[in-house]
Amino acid sequence: MTTTSRTAGRQYWVALRAMIVFTAVLGVAYTLLITGIGQLAFPAQANGSLVKSGDAVVGSALIGQSFTDADGNALPEWFQSRPSAAGDGYDAAASSGSNWGPENADLLAAIDERKAAIAESDGVSPDQIPADAVTASASGLDPHIGPEYAQLQVERIATTRGLSTEEVQRLVDNATQSRDLGYLGEPTVNVLQLNIALAGLGSSGAAAAGSSPAAG
Amino acid sequence: MDTFLAILQVASLVLLLVLIHRPLGDYMAMIYTGKRDLRVERGFYRVIGVDSQSEQTWRAYLRSVLAFSLVGVLILYAIQRLQAVLPQSLGMPAIPEGLSFNTAISFVTNTNWQSYSPDVTMGYSVQLAGLAVQNFVSAAVGIAVAIALVRGFARRREGTIGNFWVDLTRGILRLLLPFAILTAIVLIAGGVIQNFNGFTDVTTLTGGTQSIPGGPVASQEAIKMLGTNGGGFFNANSSHPFENPTAWTNLIEIVLMLAIPFSLPRTFGRMVGDNRQGYAILAVMSTIFVVSFTALTLFESSGAGSAAQAAGSAMEGKEDRFGIFGSTLFATTSTLTSTGAVNSMHDSFTALGGMMPMLNMMLGEVAPGGVGSGLYGMLILAVIAVFIAGLLVGRTPEYLGKKLGPREIKLASLYILVTPTIVLLGIAASFAIPGIRDDVTTTSIWNPGVHGLSEVLYAFTSAANNNGSAFAGITANTPWLNTALGVAMLLGRFLPIVLVLALAGSLAAQDKIPATAGTLPTHRPQFIGLLVGVTVIITALTYFPVITLGPLAEGLQ
Numbered sequence: 001m002t003t004t005s006r007t008a009g010r011q012y013w014v015a016l017r018a019m020i021v022f023t024a025v026l027g028v029a030y031t032l033l034i035t036g037i038g039q040l041a042f043p044a045q046a047n048g049s050l051v052k053s054g055d056a057v058v059g060s061a062l063i064g065q066s067f068t069d070a071d072g073n074a075l076p077e078w079f080q081s082r083p084s085a086a087g088d089g090y091d092a093a094a095s096s097g098s099n100w101g102p103e104n105a106d107l108l109a110a111i112d113e114r115k116a117a118i119a120e121s122d123g124v125s126p127d128q129i130p131a132d133a134v135t136a137s138a139s140g141l142d143p144h145i146g147p148e149y150a151q152l153q154v155e156r157i158a159t160t161r162g163l164s165t166e167e168v169q170r171l172v173d174n175a176t177q178s179r180d181l182g183y184l185g186e187p188t189v190n191v192l193q194l195n196i197a198l199a200g201l202g203s204s205g206a207a208a209a210g211s212s213p214a215a216g
Numbered sequence: 217m218d219t220f221l222a223i224l225q226v227a228s229l230v231l232l233l234v235l236i237h238r239p240l241g242d243y244m245a246m247i248y249t250g251k252r253d254l255r256v257e258r259g260f261y262r263v264i265g266v267d268s269q270s271e272q273t274w275r276a277y278l279r280s281v282l283a284f285s286l287v288g289v290l291i292l293y294a295i296q297r298l299q300a301v302l303p304q305s306l307g308m309p310a311i312p313e314g315l316s317f318n319t320a321i322s323f324v325t326n327t328n329w330q331s332y333s334p335d336v337t338m339g340y341s342v343q344l345a346g347l348a349v350q351n352f353v354s355a356a357v358g359i360a361v362a363i364a365l366v367r368g369f370a371r372r373r374e375g376t377i378g379n380f381w382v383d384l385t386r387g388i389l390r391l392l393l394p395f396a397i398l399t400a401i402v403l404i405a406g407g408v409i410q411n412f413n414g415f416t417d418v419t420t421l422t423g424g425t426q427s428i429p430g431g432p433v434a435s436q437e438a439i440k441m442l443g444t445n446g447g448g449f450f451n452a453n454s455s456h457p458f459e460n461p462t463a464w465t466n467l468i469e470i471v472l473m474l475a476i477p478f479s480l481p482r483t484f485g486r487m488v489g490d491n492r493q494g495y496a497i498l499a500v501m502s503t504i505f506v507v508s509f510t511a512l513t514l515f516e517s518s519g520a521g522s523a524a525q526a527a528g529s530a531m532e533g534k535e536d537r538f539g540i541f542g543s544t545l546f547a548t549t550s551t552l553t554s555t556g557a558v559n560s561m562h563d564s565f566t567a568l569g570g571m572m573p574m575l576n577m578m579l580g581e582v583a584p585g586g587v588g589s590g591l592y593g594m595l596i597l598a599v600i601a602v603f604i605a606g607l608l609v610g611r612t613p614e615y616l617g618k619k620l621g622p623r624e625i626k627l628a629s630l631y632i633l634v635t636p637t638i639v640l641l642g643i644a645a646s647f648a649i650p651g652i653r654d655d656v657t658t659t660s661i662w663n664p665g666v667h668g669l670s671e672v673l674y675a676f677t678s679a680a681n682n683n684g685s686a687f688a689g690i691t692a693n694t695p696w697l698n699t700a701l702g703v704a705m706l707l708g709r710f711l712p713i714v715l716v717l718a719l720a721g722s723l724a725a726q727d728k729i730p731a732t733a734g735t736l737p738t739h740r741p742q743f744i745g746l747l748v749g750v751t752v753i754i755t756a757l758t759y760f761p762v763i764t765l766g767p768l769a770e771g772l773q
Contacts (some may be wrong), residue, residue, distance in 0.1 A: 102523045
């Protein structure tokens, strides 16, 4: 065996031992350390920011939901989320965007169809409908809609639920989050939390039953 | 108003980086020039059998890099193939051979291309013991190689360029691990999950069911960004609310991607004994970054193209909480570094907008580039720029007191040929060979027309430049693309490393020559402009034809 090949062989033995130690430290110990700290210091966030309606956990404040019937038709008494390309829609185990390109005919057809459906259900003209209402998000799990789209739905919700426009409007105003630190990102409305507030309003007649984070 | 807020957002990013780059750059210089080992490091060197006080020639350094990376590929391949019997695998089966091959190479080369959808493919064991480990070590390898090249410039008449095992270990233990711990905790506070809960089934408000995923996400997200890796825990990557919940975590993640690459020029300046040289490099990187970000933002805000016109704005594939600016800033950062994480779907960008991430990668990811790879890529371009300037005035080119003779220029020229060759051969083979073409056009391509060509072009550009982002509609989990992209990633990572280390060795062996009146100053605006020009012209000349067939054709329809 020459010196060179002995040296080369030795490098692999060093590399193997190094990888084993790194796997233990960076793969296992680091992950467990972060998990421990996260579970102790920020249990609600570390476990997915779960939210309750009444006593039942109904989802995560960060993960959007469909408010449709089993066939995927929009239920008019709930604020509607954006279109979703995750599985059959808001499948949290299959996050995905549509990945349709800017000239894709399927995307154009979908946008037209969504526009027509919203124009009919909400009694508005198609050019009033904001872009996020007719486009799928990147994750397919976007928990938010823009304030414009929430506003567009107020009248429909009030009518179908027999509530006053002012009551529904107040819920939307409460649910509207301004930009982070006043300038980062965009203003948003969390649809699940808005609908939880709406549910509380409908069942008890009081706006008290809001959402609360659950440390599941 | 919106424009003002966008500028404010960029301004705060710039401010954070200005605050970070000096202490971090100086700290890295200290890490890689210090003589003393920490106690824990001494123990580690004993375990792996390395003498930390001995140094390596460039050939020995290279052998260590390659040995470590090969062992990394084999271990990661084995872990994936054994998934079915590993704990915490969520009942997921072993990962098939072709996909395991592609993924092992992808994570060892710091690419993090994902031919698979992690939500339904990877259990916790593979994610943390396989992928997260490579997120750390592949990043540390990149920095080590860059530092070796800087030593080549800094040293005179020496046969060695450092010790790979020491550079690797210090990069991980003193740099990446502490910052990853810190930032993982910040991300959890922002809403990124960190648990081993598996899936939580809930009954939704309307009586449906939803399966909410768990997982050790924050620990992986932190190093994914810090090490410019980019491989998502979830299919939707950093657009997934559990990876990137808010606009402020979005800014944090952008800062994480840029922190080390934008600080390394300072480290470089410190190590060669002239901070101005580092700032010149930093100025080149910053100029390209600002121009590229502005272009992408204008394209996306303009909302050109049929879909954006029909919807009213280019919101397909974008999250409401980030909006257009939060998406374009992230996309620019991710593709000008070698990260490849996405918080919006590039496949759905406007035609000219989608061209920008591609151009960013085609520039060679040097503004500021991946951890380590960005700096060595830019230094190679600086060598080329000095050479061109030398030709213009008829003098032997020199950079930082080192003569750039035929050997150095050959190595640098080969470097800039490697990735374009891989990209163009890859896309040519995909469409020219009949059997492969049928497979690519029927199985892999998602969008019809020229956009489909762009998807394949994007894939090879991303793989060869070790970026990892995608026009994600493409189905890459096929025998051809798994193999071809795997080979592209491997060659795109290690051929340049071979050339960089060879260059480091030949520079270190030289003496320094004193600067004279005829020496080209390499810290003045004149040189900064020249280097920006060289970077852009090389890329434009190489890729213009294929760009016109893809995104440019679509955008000018």
